[in-house]
Each structure stands twice: as structure tokens, then as C-alpha cells.
Amino acid sequence: MPARLTADPKRDARWPSVELSAGDQAMVMIAGKVFRKIDTRSWDVERRLADMVEDGTDMQVLSPMPELLSHWLPPDDADYLADVMNDQIAGMIAQAPGNFAGIGMVCMQDVPRAVRQLDKLKARGFAGIEIGTHINGVALGSEGLFPVYEAAQSLDLGIFVHPLHPAGMERLGGSPEFAATAVFPLETALASVSLLAAGVPERFPRLRVLLSHGGGALPWILPRMDFGWSLGARGKMTRAPSNLARQFWYDSILYDPLSLSFLGNAVGEGRIVVGSDYPFTIRQKQPGAFARRALRSDAVLAENSFGFLGRRYHVAPLQVAQAPAKSEQSGSSHG
Template identity: 50%
Template sequence: MCVTPFIDVHSHVTPLAFPDAPSAESRSRWPCMRCEAGVHTVMMGDTPFRKLDTRSWETGRRIEDMDRDGVDMQVLSPMPELLSYWLPRDDAAVMCDWTNHQIAEMIAAAPRRFRGLGAVPLQDPAAAAKALRRVKSEFGLSGVEIGSNINGQMLGDPAFDPFWEAAAAEGMAVFVHALHPIAAKPLPPNPLFTAFALFPVDVAMAAASLLLAGVPDRFPGLRIGFSHGGGALASLLGRLDTGWDHTDGYGGKLVRRPSEAARGLFYDSNIYAPEQLRHLCTSVAPGQVFAGTDYPYDIMQTAPAAFVRDLGLDADAHASLSVGAASAFMGEDLIEASAR
């Protein structure tokens, strides 16, 4: 009997060490790793950001967990805070390349177990478009991770068209991850509210922005995936369709209803609620949902293969969620790749 591989498309990497800040302007927000009494803490300048352990950079440690959890392959992407959109472009490019190199090294150490998504300095869309080609040719990565907004600018803004055009032309997957939610900016600091409530809101805003800008139709072949199951997007699609009806396709800009365009996007399974995940897989975007855990962070989905198995999906939907949608998103037959 053929066993269906299980691919985790949402897992993060942080290097153990970082280069020095390239400029004084970046120093106050430049990452470094502090280790005290065996505890590693990522610092942003002088401010503690997140405690980490060896799972973030050691392939062997990751593979132990993957074997335990029935995960055949992880798609590695940067810890989102390393995307560095708030730094000067050239300084951010240094951090992007440093992280891309880390991911490429981990893939080289275990090519059957890992694939990768890199980072580009999207605060300058033209520079990011050029960097996409290097992510592919120099680092051998399959795409990039980007934030759900870029310093408060929505992803559907025409300023990002050069990036979307390059991603389509290069055949690079784009994984949209929640980052610095716009709704959090006017509120008093509340990290728990931001992480648990506003992250999925910002992902939904990003997806809606792309849909209403017609990005999927204007750049055929784009493969865009969204973290956290697209956040709140599923609950917005009826309203977005109603807007399409009442505005003549949003002023003639959209040839398809937003819900139809949304069925061609990709989404991860990282929403924790089985009934909502079944709805996403069977009604919102059949065949377009891949597994994702948010490994190795505290909120990650535990026992992911068992969680997917227990959803009660039919055989085709289970295979799609386990490996099929991941293969389509990454542009590679991951059944064959994980068996090499």
C-alpha cells in the first residue's frame, strides 16, 4: 500500500548567529542572538523579542520532531520578524541574504526532508523583484515569504506590481504571513491580543486587498498562499461577492467574483479548529489547502499528521491536504522528492 507523505509548508527558521548591523541607522532594530545560562533569546537591538531553542537552526533536532510527528518534509521560511521591512533597503537585503543562506544550508544538509522559502526587501518592490531571481538561482529556494502588509501598505497596492510580475515570471511561490497587523497600530500594546486576534485579521485584509486589486487575474500563474488558513477571509467572501454584484465588478476591475478568485489561492491548515478546517478544504478552496504547523513556536499545531487524519476527509481531500496542495503551491512533485 502506498503511504501518502505529509508536508508541513509553514515552519520557521532563525539563524543561531547574525552579522553586525551594516549601518548605525539599523542598529536599534537589528537582530542578534543572546545566550545566557543556555537560553537563547533573539534581541532586536536591546529589546528581547523571542526565546528560541535549537529547533530553529539545527536540522537534526528538527528531523527528530518530524519523525515523531509523521512529517516527511518541512518547507522552511524565515521567522517573520527577520523580513526587516522597517530597515533601510540595503541593510534589509543583508539580513534577507543571511537568512536565505541559513535556509539553503539546512536544505543541503537534508534535501529529502526540506524545501525553502526565502526573503526579499519588499519595502522596495523593484529591488525585491530583482532579488527574487537570486533567491531562485543563487540559493535554490522555491519562493519567498512576505508579510501581510509592508510597513502598513496593503499588498494589493499597485506599487507592488513589479514584485507580483516577477514572482509569476520566475514561477516562485509566495507565502503571505501575518506581520505587524495594521489594526494593532492605534491600540495600546497588547502582544496576546495581537497574536491571537489580529494576526488572522491582517492575513484576511491582505487576501482581500489582493482579490479586490485583481492581482490573481492580472498576473496569471501566480501561486500565493496564506498563513492561518487565510485568517478571517472565508467569512468575508459573501460580503465581497455582494460588493462585486452592487458595483459592477468593483468598477469593472474584477472579471470574477472574489470568492471564485479566492478558490485559486492557497491556504495553510494552521487554524486549529477541525470543523473550520473541513469547511476550508471542502467548500471555500477545495484542493488548495496545504498542511502548516507554525513549527517550532509555542502555538504550533501539535501532532499535525494525526490532526489531519482525524478530520474525516475523503481519500482525495486527505491526500490533497497532506501533499497534493503543497506540491501545487511549491511547483514540485513532493511525493517524489520526499521519497528520494
């Protein structure tokens, strides 16, 4: 998140802005209302690095705050905002290239424009893009989005899927505080089933898709989907859903070691990367230590992340006051 993002009356009413407040605090404003309170950890590299030492993390993968993906803005506004965010991430990486990698954003509501932006991100050294679980109501399995998937596969860029404006909020009965904990996992499952049913893993076999929050509810419903597939509920899948789901990647943000162990058994530990949701309140602290307790393989600490990112990074180990037994080298973070 940039420290300065000004309101602009020439932009759409939903244009986001950042207002600095007392001390290290700031507010993300959308449509004139406070969307989220943040602090300098969203842009201050030195503060991030200090927190990484405390968390035992040598490398973070930076990505935009999901709301800023702004799939609902007019394309010109979204295009400009993408440039702002991508510049912010690139600037942070430049300050500590041995400790940060970047996932950027593109204007998904204008597919030809998004494809052109992918070329720019590749040239700048980004590892991929972040997208929402739908593009302003358009399912991720829509063929209209396939040119983006084809271009990402061709450019060897990954796609990180994060819940955004989830379905079913009206069913909470006026309790929106459960959105992130209860509704996001269901939303991720909807998006991933859309990709599976549309045959995306088979049509784009080299496309790397990372599902946030351990894939949400998807791993838990795969046996039920397999049974349905055996009865003919196949969409465009020629292989069982549980087989195709092993082509996706999954982050480790599940908070419960038993749940993470279940995920490893369901999709294979080689498809799990360390995630953190840093710097937000819901973050998983000591994410590498948590993942290592639940999984058998040390690969989750770095090798799997390099696999999703498409290349091995030269990581600069951070100075630690008291070295833990094992320290992970990578963890995802929302800027």
C-alpha cells in the same frame, strides 16, 4: 533562524540579533529588547528531524521568522539580512535535501532590488518567498509591488503571506497577547482583500499566493463580499470574490477540525496545504493527522504542497518508531 546574528552599531537601530543563553535557549533581540525566546530547533537540523519523526512529518518547508522580513529597514540592511537568512535556509536544506524545501525573503521595500533577488533565489532552488501582510504600510494590492508579482509568476515562484505588525493592536486595550490569536486572522483578511480588490489574481493568473493561518478571516467573509460584489462593490474584480479566492492557497493551521472543514468547502480542499508554525509555542502538533481528520482528500498530505511549491520533491521518508496510519510528507515551518 541562524544561531548567530550579531548586533551591528552600523546598522539601523531595529537590526535584529540573536543572543545565546543557557542550555539550548536563545533570545531574538530587536532595538535592544527581547522580541522572542527561541531554542536550537530554529537552526539545529538533527533536532528538527527528530521532531519531524515525532510529528509524522517527512518534509518541512523552511521560511524565515516573519519579524525578520524587516520591511521597515533601510534597503541595504534588508538586502544584507535577506542574504543571511537565505544562506541559513539553503544550508539547512543541504544537510537534509530529502526532508527540507525553502521559501526565502527579499527586500520588498526596494522593488527593483527584490526582483533581482528573485532571480538569485530561483537559481538556488528556492520555491518562493515570504512577505508580510503589508510592506511597512504599503498595501499588497499596491501597483508599485506588481513587478515583484510579475517576476514571481514568470519565475514560477510562490509567495507566502504572513501577518506582520497588524493593524488594530491599539484596540486591544493593552492586551498584546491576543495579537497572534485574534488580530493576525483579521490582518490576513485585510491583505487578501487588498489583493482581490486590486485584481491581482486576474492580472497574474499563474501566481501562487499562500495565505497563512487558513486565510484568516477571509473565508468567513466571502459570502458577504460576494453580496457586496453583486451590488457593485467590485474594485477591479470581474468575477465574484469567492471565485477568485479559489486561486489562493491556504495552510491548515486552524486548530479546529470544523473550521478546517469549512475552509475546504469554501475554497476547495485542493488549495489547502499542511502548516505547522514549527517550532514556536503556537505550533499545530501532528499537523498532518489533524488535517486528515478534517478533510476528505489525502492530497492535503503532500500533493497540494507540491502544487504550491511548483514541483514534486523527492522526499526521503524518516524512520518512525511507531508508524501512524497515514503520515504527511510536507508541512510549513518558520525558521
